[in-house]
Amino acid sequence: METKDLFIDMALKAWYIQLARTSELINGFTDEQWWGEIAPGRNRGIYLVGHLIAIHDAMNDILGLGQRLHPELEEAFVKNPDKTGFDMPSIELLKQYWKDVHENLSSQFQKMDADEWFKKHNAVTEELFAKEPTRNKLNVLINRTNHAAFHLGQLRLLKK
């Protein structure tokens, strides 16, 4: 295996591990857990799951993959904190969005060749990228994986 393919394989594996753990956890959530706070006064399950869906969906823009599926989630789950009264989809819809957004990303990732992952992403300028070649698409994936792990650690607290 070429070194480049090996890295991509490692980074994708880490991403899919975090997603699989999160999927398993939230698929087992009761309504009480979806609506429950991870700690007194903190974010609710529904907010953190919606937040992860919206942030992952936005990778379509940053990685130049195509249109995101649910830009309407930005308002309630990214731009504003939890419990500020913005409309949220039902739990059933969010479960469906979780599935759709990740299936879409997964199919987009399969179309990317190794060189594509090492190109500049859309949230960095050409100038900065010339100086910092680590600011590539694969790095976005690595950062999003850590971000997912961060919130998975919190969502875990909803499980008894």
Add this chain to the structure above:
Amino acid sequence: METKDLFIDMALKAWYIQLARTSELINGFTDEQWWGEIAPGRNRGIYLVGHLIAIHDAMNDILGLGQRLHPELEEAFVKNPDKTGFDMPSIELLKQYWKDVHENLSSQFQKMDADEWFKKHNAVTEELFAKEPTRNKLNVLINRTNHAAFHLGQLRLLKK
């Protein structure tokens, strides 16, 4: 920059970002936060910090870097859950261990060349590694980075 070096640079950057965020957080902890539970009935700050120190220190064994500095932490912070009565060092000592363990790792990492990171780690057999070359030392670093992010998400809840 060679692709191999680039990828190691990306993985190390992600590792140091998680560590810097965690250091900043715990350096600002009050005694109440160190001894507080992340959520009612859950792990305390002191336990999670000790857990991260012990798991990171154990990377010395898994990556074949040398002796770990504080094997005595295994009992209270890895082998057993929190609040089971095992001896824990003082907060002051833990802060020092946090610093020492990460400085030690950092200086060991600086001595590793690119090829070294792609060699098999010590928790996988030669046979399995031949089939799965992603089970290399760099992959341990990537997994530990996600593990740190997972617990950082929880430690954050101690901050008001």
